[in-house]
Amino acid sequence: NAGVMQNPRHLVRRRGQEARLRCSPMKGHSHVYWYRQLPEEGLKFMVYLQKENIIDESGMPKERFSAEFPKEGPSILRIQQVVRGDSAAYFCASSAGGPVPETQYFGPGTRLLVL
């Protein structure tokens, strides 16, 4: 039973380029969450998605960042025109969803380095 998958595991971009981070949830999970972890800091919520819907994007920066979870395929976190401050580990988590909070399982993360 494959866990949450993320790719790439490491991503290097120059300032101004675009970064695309992918997350495939655990089998049977339809809810995806993205979190950002700056070096030596905790995890900060960014966005919560269900298939084809953004449920809560209160943690997403207003500009340059977008997320989607299409009907088919992985969830994508897209960062346009990256800046050095975007360097961080980006984790996605998935859950089965439902009326009560379900356990969230984390992927291995994508470590983004902006040069």
Place this chain on the structure above:
Amino acid sequence: GENVEQHPSTLSVQEGDSAVIKCTYSDSASNYFPWYKQELGKRPQLIIDIRSNVGEKKDQRIAVTLNKTAKHFSLHITETQPEDSAVYFCAGSFQKLVFGTGTRLLVSP
């Protein structure tokens, strides 16, 4: 907005001692409280969780207590071992997880 505070930020204990990490939360709607362990360069891994209808939960050497009235919950690790050394994060959840700032636990042999 929701806020979760976590103390202490660092904790050093001798092998075999107990370790206690405490968290408080602000959102009274939070009803799920997981604890994650994160080793250097690795993903957060769930070690125990508790829901708001339960006051205490135990799993071998790990226990979590929840006081809904006071809005605080604690992680207790007994008989600590060097492999328990890691950063521990508490979180409160209604839907999204709001994390505490982490506790770096160091268990010395």
